Amino acid sequence: MPSSDYDPASLPDLLPLYYRRLFPFSQYYRWLNYGGVHKNYFQNREFSFTLKDDIYVRYQSFSTQADLEKEMQKMNPYKIDIGAIYSHRPNQHNTVKSGTFQALEKELVFDIDMTDYDDVRSCCSAADICSKCWTLMTIAIKILDRALREDFGFQHLLWVYSGRRGVHCWVCDEAARKLSVAARSAVAEYLSLVKGGDETVKKVVLNDPIHPLIRESLTVVEHYFPRYALQDQDILGRKDSVNKVLGLVPEDVRKELQQRFQNERKPETRWALIEGQAEKKQATAKKGQYFEKEIMLQYCYPRLDVNVSKGVNHLLKSPFSVHPKTGRISVPMDLKDLDTFDPFAVPTISMICEELDRSRAGEEEEKSEDTKEKEEETAAAEKRKIRDYKRTSLAKYVKYFDQFLDGIAQSWKGELIRKNDLKKEF
Amino acid sequence: MSGCTVLQNERPHMTLGILFRVPLKRHHLPAFVEQPTLFGGTERKRDHCRLQTGTMQFSGRKRRIITNSQTEVYGHTVQFYGQPPLENISLSEFETFAVERLKLLKTVENLGVSHVKLSEPYTQKLEKEFKALNFPYRPENEDRKSQTGPSEQEKRRKDHISHFILRLAYCQTEDLRRWFIQQEVDLFRFRFHILHSKQKLELLHRNNLEYDAISAEEKTTLREKLINSSYGVSGITLEEQDFYKVPFQDALDLVRTRKVYLKAGYAYIPHQDIVTIVLNDFRTRLSKALALTARSLPAVQSDERLQPLLNHLSHAYVGQDYSIQKNVGKISLEQIDPLSGKSFPLCMRQLHQSLRENHHLRHGGRMQYGLFLKGIGLSLEQALQFWRSEFIRGKVDADKFDKQYAYSIRHMFGKEGKRTDYTPYSCMKVILSNAPSQGDHHGCPFRHSDPELLKQKLQFYKVSPSGISQILELVKGMHYQLACQKYFELTHNIEDASFSLNHPNQYFIESQKVLNGGKEIKRETDTPQRSQDKSAARGSREATANAPQALAEMTEDLDFFFQDA
Numbered sequence A: 001m002p003s004s005d006y007d008p009a010s011l012p013d014l015l016p017l018y019y020r021r022l023f024p025f026s027q028y029y030r031w032l033n034y035g036g037v038h039k040n041y042f043q044n045r046e047f048s049f050t051l052k053d054d055i056y057v058r059y060q061s062f063s064t065q066a067d068l069e070k071e072m073q074k075m076n077p078y079k080i081d082i083g084a085i086y087s088h089r090p091n092q093h094n095t096v097k098s099g100t101f102q103a104l105e106k107e108l109v110f111d112i113d114m115t116d117y118d119d120v121r122s123c124c125s126a127a128d129i130c131s132k133c134w135t136l137m138t139i140a141i142k143i144l145d146r147a148l149r150e151d152f153g154f155q156h157l158l159w160v161y162s163g164r165r166g167v168h169c170w171v172c173d174e175a176a177r178k179l180s181v182a183a184r185s186a187v188a189e190y191l192s193l194v195k196g197g198d199e200t201v202k203k204v205v206l207n208d209p210i211h212p213l214i215r216e217s218l219t220v221v222e223h224y225f226p227r228y229a230l231q232d233q234d235i236l237g238r239k240d241s242v243n244k245v246l247g248l249v250p251e252d253v254r255k256e257l258q259q260r261f262q263n264e265r266k267p268e269t270r271w272a273l274i275e276g277q278a279e280k281k282q283a284t285a286k287k288g289q290y291f292e293k294e295i296m297l298q299y300c301y302p303r304l305d306v307n308v309s310k311g312v313n314h315l316l317k318s319p320f321s322v323h324p325k326t327g328r329i330s331v332p333m334d335l336k337d338l339d340t341f342d343p344f345a346v347p348t349i350s351m352i353c354e355e356l357d358r359s360r361a362g363e364e365e366e367k368s369e370d371t372k373e374k375e376e377e378t379a380a381a382e383k384r385k386i387r388d389y390k391r392t393s394l395a396k397y398v399k400y401f402d403q404f405l406d407g408i409a410q411s412w413k414g415e416l417i418r419k420n421d422l423k424k425e426f
Numbered sequence B: 001m002s003g004c005t006v007l008q009n010e011r012p013h014m015t016l017g018i019l020f021r022v023p024l025k026r027h028h029l030p031a032f033v034e035q036p037t038l039f040g041g042t043e044r045k046r047d048h049c050r051l052q053t054g055t056m057q058f059s060g061r062k063r064r065i066i067t068n069s070q071t072e073v074y075g076h077t078v079q080f081y082g083q084p085p086l087e088n089i090s091l092s093e094f095e096t097f098a099v100e101r102l103k104l105l106k107t108v109e110n111l112g113v114s115h116v117k118l119s120e121p122y123t124q125k126l127e128k129e130f131k132a133l134n135f136p137y138r139p140e141n142e143d144r145k146s147q148t149g150p151s152e153q154e155k156r157r158k159d160h161i162s163h164f165i166l167r168l169a170y171c172q173t174e175d176l177r178r179w180f181i182q183q184e185v186d187l188f189r190f191r192f193h194i195l196h197s198k199q200k201l202e203l204l205h206r207n208n209l210e211y212d213a214i215s216a217e218e219k220t221t222l223r224e225k226l227i228n229s230s231y232g233v234s235g236i237t238l239e240e241q242d243f244y245k246v247p248f249q250d251a252l253d254l255v256r257t258r259k260v261y262l263k264a265g266y267a268y269i270p271h272q273d274i275v276t277i278v279l280n281d282f283r284t285r286l287s288k289a290l291a292l293t294a295r296s297l298p299a300v301q302s303d304e305r306l307q308p309l310l311n312h313l314s315h316a317y318v319g320q321d322y323s324i325q326k327n328v329g330k331i332s333l334e335q336i337d338p339l340s341g342k343s344f345p346l347c348m349r350q351l352h353q354s355l356r357e358n359h360h361l362r363h364g365g366r367m368q369y370g371l372f373l374k375g376i377g378l379s380l381e382q383a384l385q386f387w388r389s390e391f392i393r394g395k396v397d398a399d400k401f402d403k404q405y406a407y408s409i410r411h412m413f414g415k416e417g418k419r420t421d422y423t424p425y426s427c428m429k430v431i432l433s434n435a436p437s438q439g440d441h442h443g444c445p446f447r448h449s450d451p452e453l454l455k456q457k458l459q460f461y462k463v464s465p466s467g468i469s470q471i472l473e474l475v476k477g478m479h480y481q482l483a484c485q486k487y488f489e490l491t492h493n494i495e496d497a498s499f500s501l502n503h504p505n506q507y508f509i510e511s512q513k514v515l516n517g518g519k520e521i522k523r524e525t526d527t528p529q530r531s532q533d534k535s536a537a538r539g540s541r542e543a544t545a546n547a548p549q550a551l552a553e554m555t556e557d558l559d560f561f562f563q564d565a
């Protein structure tokens, strides 16, 4: 995967610039403060930093936005993870009595990682991705976004490109943040269809009746399957991948298909043969025979890392963190443009730092700064920072993040009004 | 009938409301708590125990229950355990109750693993245990017929009191709470299941559990979706059934298994599945109550007579504690390869093999295998060496290993983080939690492998065709532990293993027992029709004869672990 101009060795030089002038601190704080509805919500949030040489520091916490800025600019983390909201300030976790320091709340999160699809994509493997297999992420987002909104009633979903080979979802609704571990794992399991590790061949098994979730998901999969699986991945072309597919159909059907495939090479027609067989079976069998659907789902249905979603205290890479290997910024994704989202077009840290340099010529900001009072200076710096990211290709992602935050702000305004009303009553 | 008044004349006794006024006397303890060192010197501390009503954490209201109001208290066979017992009880009864409930819960646990819950054999065996231990499970009128044994009311009282005693013993750690809640919920599920529908409604009513049914119009609008999300609901039965709309958080079991229709955060539950909400309620209440009890625990802990007893009760739950490292360093790293073939259960053999092949294991595998190895006696230093030497042959260099993986290994040994000494996973845990996904090799091969692959694997390990089909039959019936035990019997040439398998480390110990000679070998020669297999058995015994003396010693030491608690 070409990261165009990015050289990992330059990261130590670029990070200070990024955190001083580009990182959208005010939006970031606005998000994690959640309108200040609950006391200490931001203050008790765990951050963890990965520093140079893989040094990993957990239990960082900050009292204000200024504090967060100062520390990040001092430490220049290679990677930022966000954890739970704890009962106490995480940076003081050693001073509280053991057992009382507990993770209380966190967004419900999902992590979809392309490496989990290695057995069903032939274009790349491990950490590599290309535009062909990226379709899997598009499918995953569509399916999960619908289910989380319609089935579970969540509204504030932030989808974030991880910077390398996957996507994250942060469900930010108050109800989601308060979910228990058991509820989180139930949600994740409700959404998981592909089961089993390397020891399992058939990873999707459908039973009667087919749940509405699966039906809804199938309409998404059916839309992408011909292009993605039959053409791009050519799963019915090469001999070994054909055998893999045929390994998922009942034995008697397999024999017949093997024969008919000898005279038929076109993937679309081969697929039609499989569908024909399925239809035939369904007409005669008492119990559901859904092997064509099972194949589609095994190849395309989102694969979740359930453990990430389960734990309240599980850490997940923060939006706007940099991916140290690719240099790409972890950016929020606007689902309106999901089908055209191109991970390779996501800006790298070197790209946006360069853009900043390029447009600096002709500006007078540096001069005027010396003469100002200190307070004014910070205000000016704040303003300047806003102007700064707007001059880079980060701008459109921050703008989308702003829109997302305006959306949640509605809900916490409601919450604040309710709280005030309650106070008046007493 | 023996009421409280009678018991008050009996010594020693205790008032459950103001707990444990009277010193424990050794001869009143059941055999299994016979622990002279722990109970020594209890006599002199007569005034030391000050356990108040509240410490048992039941609502705190001091409502005295008088003998003749018992009918009212125990108005239903199935209880929600809302109110604590406050009466007097003899010390021996106290302990008998606790021990017998523990027996019942362990039966619930074992049956839940070897049978499908609520299946015919499950129900039958559990009913038998209820009868044997005198716990109530059938409504009063049906029970009247039996002339002997305690009355229904006495059974209900025992049910009530014993539940609360175990709360004290099982509130202390997250692990214990989880186990206790799981078993109590299963117990409740069984008892609820066998009630008639009228009795079910009565129970719900009695405990103020009322749920909102959706309107007929809504039912019509959602018709198709309701039918497709609920098992056993057809177009016809849909008309007759009420559907209840509850927040999805109250029906997690149905959500998790996708057996319910979800819309906008609500689950639509058909009447036949109402047990799910009831169980959820039961679970939530119990979980909250245990958390409260745990908070008051310091008071209980200050009682040096009570604490050992409660500890003992709680230690009984996993059978053995395989985290106690009795055999550290008695096994050398070179022995792991041969041992993995001979004495590791299939799950560990599989993990070992993929570690050797890929020079890597993902987190789930590292935990399951690492703790197992710790359990069979690897020291921390050995474990570090073992994992390190394998990992650096793969993609991980030594530096990265020390940074990323060494920590978690020290963690397993309780040397980092919370310093919990982690316990090797039991079969239950391996089977039920954290199922393997892409790239994983952990889990239970009998549970998590495709039957076809399992078959190939067993063939590769030279299990006879008839043996394989026996194993696959057990797997089909979801008897994964029995399948594993069958595998043990077949690979060790034993007709009928004399233990009930529930832990990978137990498998290892039993295997070593067999291979190094012991009572099991004698059993084997007693068994006829074994002539063909004998040479194979001897072969494996000869192989281990060369194993260092240390191994034999270890097996002896491990025998100590094995005495039933």
Ligand SMILES: [Zn+2]
Residues within 6 Å of the ligand: A121, A123, A124, A128, A129, A130, A131, A132, A133, A134
């Ligand atoms: Zn690709």
